[in-house]
Structure formats: structure tokens, C-alpha cells
Amino acid sequence: MSVIVIEFITLDGIVSDPDGSDGTPTGGWAFRHGPEAVAGDKFRLGSTLDDGVMLQGRSTWQLFSRIWPGRDDPFAVRLNAVPKLVLSRTLTDTSAWANSRLVDGSLIDTVKNEKRDVIVTGSLSVVHALMTEDLVDEYRLLTFPTILGSGRRLFPDQGSHTDLECLSAERSGAAVLTRYRRKTG
Numbered sequence: 001m002s003v004i005v006i007e008f009i010t011l012d013g014i015v016s017d018p019d020g021s022d023g024t025p026t027g028g029w030a031f032r033h034g035p036e037a038v039a040g041d042k043f044r045l046g047s048t049l050d051d052g053v054m055l056q057g058r059s060t061w062q063l064f065s066r067i068w069p070g071r072d073d074p075f076a077v078r079l080n081a082v083p084k085l086v087l088s089r090t091l092t093d094t095s096a097w098a099n100s101r102l103v104d105g106s107l108i109d110t111v112k113n114e115k116r117d118v119i120v121t122g123s124l125s126v127v128h129a130l131m132t133e134d135l136v137d138e139y140r141l142l143t144f145p146t147i148l149g150s151g152r153r154l155f156p157d158q159g160s161h162t163d164l165e166c167l168s169a170e171r172s173g174a175a176v177l178t179r180y181r182r183k184t185g
Helices: 047-051 060-065 074-081 107-113 123-133
Strands: 003-010 053-057 082-087 100-102 117-122 138-144 166-172 175-181
Touching: 003 123, 047 074, 053 060, 053 123, 060 082, 107 123, 117 123, 138 166
Parallel strands: 003 117, 003 138, 053 082, 053 117, 082 100
Antiparallel strands: 138 175, 166 175
């Protein structure tokens, strides 16, 4: 089992409001580069979607549950079919998106006990909690040629030291998809 974090990110490390749905003044930065940069399986999840589980916080899940259930392209079919674990203290109903269920128990215990690969999409508070417990095995980052100067960062200033190795880097429209995993040895 691996924990894979996938994020849209700017050159200066900002991950907040890439689609503009939060209404921030600089929101929508990823989607201004056109659909070729963000559409489909840009994070090269492939069979991981078929065999793994997605983990999302409430806000990300609510956004995705409004967008994805109505789509039927090949990537959407896979995304709609994957089991989804939702972390929320306030949400009580996950019927808006098929194969979703609320996490019963702690985030850390849920991840440690999961047998499948865990894909964390967006959900920065979830990602930070997993980072704190050193549970992230891989980062797949779609980096856009944008500098925002402020916003929520993927890697916090007071984060712990972690050595990673680059698995791949490839252009995806205006962005670059990089894959990093925890360095072993």
C-alpha cells in the first residue's frame, strides 16, 4: 500500500483554489491554461484508480461530487467507480457521489489499516496531517507556470525534512507533471 498525493501546484508551491471555486482573488490559476493541462488522467493514475481508494476531505469531496457524477468520459467512469473515503466532522450524507463513504475513526488509523493504494486529491488539511505522520509515499504534482505570492502551500514552512527522488517529469500542456517518491536508503 502506498499513499499518493496528487495536487495542482504553482511554481511557488501554492495549491489553493486552482479552479476558482473558492472565489479567491487569484483563484482559477490552473484552469486559465486550458483544458489540455487539466483534463483526463493528467496524474497518470491508470490502474491505481481501479485497484485503489481515494481519500478526500469534505470540501474537496463536495466540489468533486458536484462535478464528476454527471460525466461519462473514460476517466470520469474510472473516477466515479473508485471507492472514496471522505473525512468530515459535519457531513452526514455521501450519496451524491457513488462509492463514497464517511471515514469512521481517525484519519491516521484509516490510512495505516488500508490495504489498497490511497490517492489523496486536493484536501490540503488531510495531506498535511499525513505529512506530519510521515505517511506520504509519493507526490504527483502538476506544476503550472504561475507565481501567486500567497496562498496555502503544499509544503509548510515548519514541515519536516524529507528526501525525495524524482521518478519522472513530463510536459502536460502548459504544466509539468512530476512524480516524486520517498527516497529509500
